[in-house]
Amino acid sequence: MTQTQVGRHADFREAATVIAIVALAGLFLAALAPAMQLWDRDEPFYARVAVEMLRSGNWDVPTFNGDVFPDKPPLVYWMMAVAIRLFGENEFAVRLPAILGLMASLVFTWAIARRMFDARTARWSMIILATSLMAVYLGAAAMLDTVLLATIAMAFWAWLGLKDGDRALFHSAMLMVAFTLSLLAKGPVGPAVVGSAVVVTWAIGLRWPRPGELLALALAGLVAIAIFLAWAIPANSQSGGVMLSDGFWVHIVGRALAPMQGHGGSGLSGYLSNLPFYVPVVIIGLMPWVIDLPQALVALSRGQLTTGRDRALLIAWPATTFLLFTLAATKLPHYVFPLFPAAAIVLAAYHATRSSADFRDMPRLRRAGEIAYALLQAGAVLGLLALAWFLAAPGAAVLAALLAATTAIFLKLRRDGRLSLAHCFAIAAIPPFFLLAYWFVAPAVEARTKIAPAVVRAIEDAGYGHLPVFSDDTLEPSLVFELSRDPDDPVRVLPLAGEAAGAVLARQADAVIVVARPLYDEIAKAVPEGSLQILSRHTAFDINKAGREGVTIVARFAATGRD
Numbered sequence: 001m002t003q004t005q006v007g008r009h010a011d012f013r014e015a016a017t018v019i020a021i022v023a024l025a026g027l028f029l030a031a032l033a034p035a036m037q038l039w040d041r042d043e044p045f046y047a048r049v050a051v052e053m054l055r056s057g058n059w060d061v062p063t064f065n066g067d068v069f070p071d072k073p074p075l076v077y078w079m080m081a082v083a084i085r086l087f088g089e090n091e092f093a094v095r096l097p098a099i100l101g102l103m104a105s106l107v108f109t110w111a112i113a114r115r116m117f118d119a120r121t122a123r124w125s126m127i128i129l130a131t132s133l134m135a136v137y138l139g140a141a142a143m144l145d146t147v148l149l150a151t152i153a154m155a156f157w158a159w160l161g162l163k164d165g166d167r168a169l170f171h172s173a174m175l176m177v178a179f180t181l182s183l184l185a186k187g188p189v190g191p192a193v194v195g196s197a198v199v200v201t202w203a204i205g206l207r208w209p210r211p212g213e214l215l216a217l218a219l220a221g222l223v224a225i226a227i228f229l230a231w232a233i234p235a236n237s238q239s240g241g242v243m244l245s246d247g248f249w250v251h252i253v254g255r256a257l258a259p260m261q262g263h264g265g266s267g268l269s270g271y272l273s274n275l276p277f278y279v280p281v282v283i284i285g286l287m288p289w290v291i292d293l294p295q296a297l298v299a300l301s302r303g304q305l306t307t308g309r310d311r312a313l314l315i316a317w318p319a320t321t322f323l324l325f326t327l328a329a330t331k332l333p334h335y336v337f338p339l340f341p342a343a344a345i346v347l348a349a350y351h352a353t354r355s356s357a358d359f360r361d362m363p364r365l366r367r368a369g370e371i372a373y374a375l376l377q378a379g380a381v382l383g384l385l386a387l388a389w390f391l392a393a394p395g396a397a398v399l400a401a402l403l404a405a406t407t408a409i410f411l412k413l414r415r416d417g418r419l420s421l422a423h424c425f426a427i428a429a430i431p432p433f434f435l436l437a438y439w440f441v442a443p444a445v446e447a448r449t450k451i452a453p454a455v456v457r458a459i460e461d462a463g464y465g466h467l468p469v470f471s472d473d474t475l476e477p478s479l480v481f482e483l484s485r486d487p488d489d490p491v492r493v494l495p496l497a498g499e500a501a502g503a504v505l506a507r508q509a510d511a512v513i514v515v516a517r518p519l520y521d522e523i524a525k526a527v528p529e530g531s532l533q534i535l536s537r538h539t540a541f542d543i544n545k546a547g548r549e550g551v552t553i554v555a556r557f558a559a560t561g562r563d
Contacts, residue, residue, distance in 0.1 A: 515553055
């Protein structure tokens with residue numbers, strides 16, 4: 001066999017391995033996607049927007065429950081709408097874009113790591129990213145974070161190719177595509193992450209970019225903005241200016257300057273106290289691989305993993321992303337997800353490099369990491385046992401036992417110096433753990449927290465699915481999604497005062513109300529006796545309101561009294 005044939009065979013085998021890893025990750029996420037209901041608030045918000053976009057035929061202006069929904073640009077809604085057209089209005093369809101987004105992110109993470117390191121490190125980068133806790137969660141959720149991540153990883157990959165002078169025209173075009181998709185996914189967030197990391201990479205490396213590189217970056221950005229505006233300007237006009245006034249000034253600028261919906265501390269003291277928010281988020285989100293993160297970061301800083309531009313980028317990418325979202329006032333765990341590919345590459349490089357002769361090991365730091373890891377896992381085990389006791393859910397107890405056993409085996413293999421075997425064992429243990437959690441533990445939690453399907457069944461079983469539906473001001477997005485009404489027949493919101501709510505209902509001949517028990521009692525006093533007929537009562541813990549328990553009443557209102 002000639003050298004050329006050997007090289008082609010190796011390339012084919014590497015490509016087949018990458019495809020297999022991506023396919024397995026996709027199948028794993030596809031098995032998780034239909035297991036759980038949509039969790040308020042973001043998942044059913046986005047899913048319902050996609051449904052209304054598909055039903056109305058208006059692909060420019062996102063709407064939720066008939067009103068303009070300026071929270072995000074349309075890319076993920078478009079993707080969800082196509083999936084709904086193919087698979088129907090269900091959890092799998094609206095979570096399919098997230099699955100595809102993570103699969104694409106794995107490919108670009110591999111491509112970046114392959115350019116920096118070798119094939120083995122690139123494969124491990126994919127595996128670490130695919131099996132980290134936050135990636136698994138977001139990869140099977142009806143949200144936009146994995147799609148955004150794919151555009152960011154694509155932009156970094158294209159920039160590296162551009163910087164190396166490798167097919168400059170092709171990589172310039174790919175950078176333009178990445179920026180365009182990123183803008184359509186979450187506005188300026190993606191370009192801000194990429195741009196800040198690139199600038200800091202230049203600064204760390206003390207090397208200014210070549211004029212051709214700057215020109216390509218500028219052109220890619222300008223073309224991407226032009227394409228984005230081709231959607232944004234007509235959409236803003238159709239929405240009466242709401243897409244700009246709320247979409248940009250509130251949901252982008254406003255989120256950065258002030259906490260929205262309670263996601264962040266209020267006032268200067270609250271802002272300062274929330275600055276470390278993303279430290280535990282990254283630690284937990286990178287489980288189980290975070291066990292080696294301190295050693296990997298020290299090795300990176302010492303130049304043991306790589307040097308030059310690659311080292312500068314692997315420092316700048318996660319550091320600038322972490323800093324950008326730390327400084328922003330509104331804080332949510334998934335905001336820092338864009339740094340995860342860089343973290344996965346650093347961890348993979350650490351695993352691949354530590355056996356080299358010139359590598360300086362850090363036994364004390366390694367032991368400290370293992371102790372911290374064991375404590376985190378012990379806390380998770382105790383939490384699952386408490387869940388099993390509180391909800392009488394045997395699945396949670398089984399999950400706790402599985403987590404305890406796999407943690408003990410994992411740590412024992414590491415202490416015995418069998419690191420590769422320990423990591424392979426962790427990879428093998430992760431799918432059954434999540435499958436058990438999603439299919440057998442989550443339903444027990446949903447039974448105490450998710451009432452929308454039961455509410456819809458009560459309305460339909462009573463034969464009142466055709467009537468107008470009124471809700472209180474909580475108006476859970478999952479209720480709107482589950483009711484699946486046409487955009488021109490939305491769920492209406494009642495005033496919080498009983499008399500005002502009764503006056504609204506008095507203008508209806510027949511309707512269904514879904515309200516909290518206190519408001520129902522006030523309405524019952526304000527409307528004629530006999531005009532309300534209770535269809536069902538639902539007791540649940542509201543995870544969006546500090547887990548407080550409440551009772552929701554589903555009732556029919558008939559102006560002429562009961563039939």
